[in-house]
C-alpha cells in the first residue's frame with residue numbers, strides 16, 4: 011500500500027499500462043466490419059476458374075456456355091484485363107541480378123502453379139458465379155513440372171516458366187573472409203543440414219476485396235482486407251492509370267494478416283479490373299481452398315551450415331549455404347528474395363565472431379509463390395544458428411546456457427556490428443539469458459529430465475536466442491525502387507468540446523495499434539483516453555505512411571503520434587497562455603485541464619481553450635496561431651533498424667513409441683524497448699510463439715510430384731489448437747532505443763522468431779539418449795520416428 | 802438445388818420466414834439474408850469454429866447446416882446473445898484479458914465458451930482447452946481465451962454459491 015508513487019500513478023499516465031482495447035467490445039458484440047460483411051448497392055460477386063495443372067500452356071478458352079447462365083454479368087480472361095492493367099515485375103534494384111517474369115492479373119497463355127486463377131466470372135451472387143465458372147472450358151497442354159530445388163538448378167533443367175532463361179531467381183554470397191583457414195585450424199567443427207517445410211499464414215479471415223469503380227468521377231474505392239492500404243493506393247493508381255488522389259483504399263477490420271495481406275495477388279488486381287470494366291462494385295472473398303492454393307506460402311529452405319570453435323568452445327566462424335524455393339515468380343512489390351536475404355544476414359547475429367560466409371540461392375519452381383510472412387527469415391536463421399550452437403556446446407562439453415553465456419555479444423559491448431554487417435545500437439542478451447534461466451528453473455528441469463528418463467519418459471529442454479529486425483528505415487525497400495513508405499504520419503486534432511481525434515497511418519489487424527496510439531496521445535495531451543478516438547486504415551482520411559509491417563506500429567507509428575501530440579500540446583498551451591496572459595512554459599495539461607506547471611492549480615479546461623479557439627478567436631490577441639490540428643510525419647533515422655532481442659525456452663515430452671511431441675511449457679524473455687502496453691505485448695508474443703510452434707510441429711504445405719497441393723484444407727493442414735498449446739510465460743527487459751523519444755521497438759515477430767528453434771533444440775535434447783537427431787521442420791511424428799530409426 | 806423452398810425459424814427472438822435455395826448454408830442465410838454478420842466463415846467444413854451459433858441452445862457449426870434444416874428451430878447468434886445480455890460477463894472477461902486480437906474467431910469462441918459455462922462449475926484449464934477443440938484462433942495463442950473463460954466460470958460459480966447460501970449466514974453487506 012505504501013509503495014512509492016511511480017510515473018504510472020500520475021493522472022493520464024498510459025504509456026506502460028496494461029489498458030484494455032477500446033475496439034474489443036465492438037468485435038465481441040459481433041459488430042466487426044470485415045470486408046466480407048460489406049454490401050454495396052448493385053454489388054456483384056466474382057469467382058475464378060483455376061488451373062488444375064502446375065504447369066501448362068493455355069490453348070483455348072470457351073466461355074460461351076457460362077456467359078449464358080442466369081445472373082452472369084461479365085466473364086474476363088487474361089487478355090481482357092491486360093487491356094486495362096499494366097504488368098508488374100517482382101524485383102528490387104538493390105538485389106543485383108535478380109530476375110522474375112512480368113505478371114498480369116490473369117495469365118495470357120501459360121499457367122505456372124496448380125490453383126492459379128485463369129478466368130474471372132462476375133455474377134449476381136457468388137453461387138451463380140461459381141456455377142458459371144464450372145461451365146467455362148479451358149484447354150490446357152501440360153508442360154513439365156519443376157518442383158525439386160536441386161533438379162530445378164541442374165544444367166539443362168526444364169524451366170518453371172517460359173519467360174525466364176533458367177530457374178535461378180537470385181544468387182548472392184556474403185564473405186567476411188578467411189573462413190576456410192579458420193575451419194582448417196579449428197579445434198571443433200560441427201555441421202548440420204536443416205530443412206524447413208513450406209507453410210502459410212492461415213489468417214482466419216481469408217483474403218477479401220470489394221472494388222467499386224465509379225466511371226462518372228473516375229473514382230476507385232477499394233475495401234480491402236490488407237495491412238498496407240497506401241501501398242495499394244499507389245499500385246492501383248499506377249497499374250490501372252488512375253489519378254492517385256482518386257484511388258481510395260479502405261482497410262476496415264482485418265481478420266489477421268501476419269504479412270500475408272500485403273502482397274499483390276492476381277485475384278485482387280483482377281477484381282479491381284473487373285469493377286472498372288463493369289462500372290459496378292465487385293466483391294471477391296477467397297474460400298479456404300483458394301486461400302491454401304493462392305495465398306503466399308513461406309519458408310521452404312534447405313540450409314547446410316557449419317560452425318567452428320576453439321578448444322574452449324569459443325565460436326570462431328560459420329559457413330552457410332541456403333537454398334530456397336519461391337514458386338514460379340517473385341512476389342510484388344516486396345519480392346520473394348527478402349526472406350532468404352534476411353536468413354543469411356541474421357544467422358549468427360547474437361554471437362561474437364568475425365569469420366562468416368553465406369551463400370543464398372533463390373530458385374523458381376511450379377508452386378505458388380513464397381514471400382514475407384511473420385518474422386521474415388528469422389525462424390530459419392534462428393534455428394540454424396541455435397541448432398549449431400547446441401551441437402557445438404555438446405562438442406565442447408558445455409551446457410547450452412554456459413556455451414551461450416560464453417559466446418553472446420556481451421551487454422557492455424555496444425554499439426556492435428554483426429559478422430554480417432548489421433549494426434546494433436544496444437541489445438541485452440546476457441540479462442535475457444540469466445532471466446530465462448531463472449524463470450525456467452533450468453536446474454530443476456534438468457533434474458526432472460534425469461528422473462523422468464529412469465521411468466522411460468523422454469523430456470527435452472531447448473533454448474534459442476534471437477535478434478529481431480524492427481522499425482526498418484528507407485534503406486529496406488525504398489532503396490530498391492519500391493513505393494513502400496518507411497515513414498508514417500499522424501494527424502491529431504482537438505474537437506470543439508475538447509476531445510481528441512487521431513488519424514494515423516499505421517493500421518490495425520488485432521495487435522492493438524489503435525489502443526497504443528490512443529494511450530500515447532492521451533498521455534501526451536493529458537486527457538482521459540476515453541476522450542481520444544483513433545482512426546486508421548483509410549487513404550482518403552488518414553495521412554500517408556508505410557502502415558503495419560516489420561513491427562513498425564509502435565516504434566514508428568507510435569513515435570509519429572507522440573511527436574504530433576507533443577506539437578499539439580505546445581499549440582494548446584500557447585493559446586491558453588495568450589488567454590491567461592501567462593507563459594506557455596509555466597503551464598501544463600493534466601486531466602483535460604490547463605494547469606500551473608508548478609503546483610498543478612487548474613487554470614482553464616481544454617474544452618474552454620477549444621471553444622475560444624474555434625468560436626471566439628476574435629478575443630485572442632491578433633496573430634495568435636489557433637492551430638488545434640497538427641500533422642506530423644516520421645521516418646527512422648540513425649540506425650537502419652531498431653534491432654530487438656530475446657531468448658526462448660521450450661520444454662517438451664517426446665513419446666518415442668508414437669513420435670508425438672507434447673509441449674509442456676514455453677518461456678520467452680524479450681526486449682522491445684519501451685513497452686507501451688504490457689498486456690498487448692505479451693499477447694503479441696504469445697500469438698507469435700504459437701505460430702512458431704505450429705511451424706515446428708504441424709504446419710506444412712505438401713505437394714506431390716505433379717505440383718498438386720495435397721493438403722489444402724483446414725482438416726488436412728494442421729494449425730495449432732488450444733489443447734496442443736502450452737501456457738507461455740513471458741518476461742521483459744526494457745532497453746529503449748535512443749533513436750526516438752518514445753524508445754519503442756517492435757515485438758510482434760519476436761514470438762515467431764525463435765519458437766521453432768527452441769522446439770527443435772528441445773526435441774533433439776529429448777531424443778539425444780538414442781543418438782538420434784532431427785533436422786526437419788515440421789517435426790511430425792513420422793519424421794521423429796524416422797530419426798529414432800523406428801520406421 | 803436452385804428452386805427456392807420456404808423456411809421459418811426464430812433468430813435472436815424474431816421469427817423469420819423466407820424462401821431460400823436448399824443449398825444455402827445456415828451461416829450464409831444469417832449473414833446474407835438477415836445481415837447478421839457476427840458469425841464468420843473461416844473454412845466451410847466444420848473445422849475452424851468461426852461460424853458457431855446456438856441452435857436450440859446447442860453450439861452448431863452454421864456452415865455445416867443448411868438453412869432449411871433449421872426449420873422450426875431457435876437460433877441465436879452473437880448479436881442476439883449480446884442484446885439479451887447472456888454474454889455480458891464473458892465479453893467483459895475477454896476484453897479485460899485481451900482474449901481476442903483480430904476478433905474474427907471471437908463470435909465462434911463465445912458460442913463455445915457459452916456452452917462450456919452452461920455446464921456449470923469451474924472446469925480445469927485442460928478441460929477448457931479440450932472443449933475449444935472446435936475453434937481455431939490464429940492470433941491469440943489461446944492462453945488468454947482460456948484465462949477469460951476460467952475467470953468467468955469462477956465468478957459465476959462464486960455468485961452461484963453465494964445465492965445458495967441460507968439467508969441467515971449472509972454477510973451483512975450482501976443482505977438485501
Ligand code: FES
Pocket residue numbers: 841842843844845846847848849850851852853862863864865
Ligand atoms: S466456417 Fe464453419 S467451422 Fe469453419
Ligand code: FES
Pocket residue numbers: 214265266520901902903904905906907937938939940941
Ligand atoms: S483473434 Fe484473430 S483468429 Fe482469433
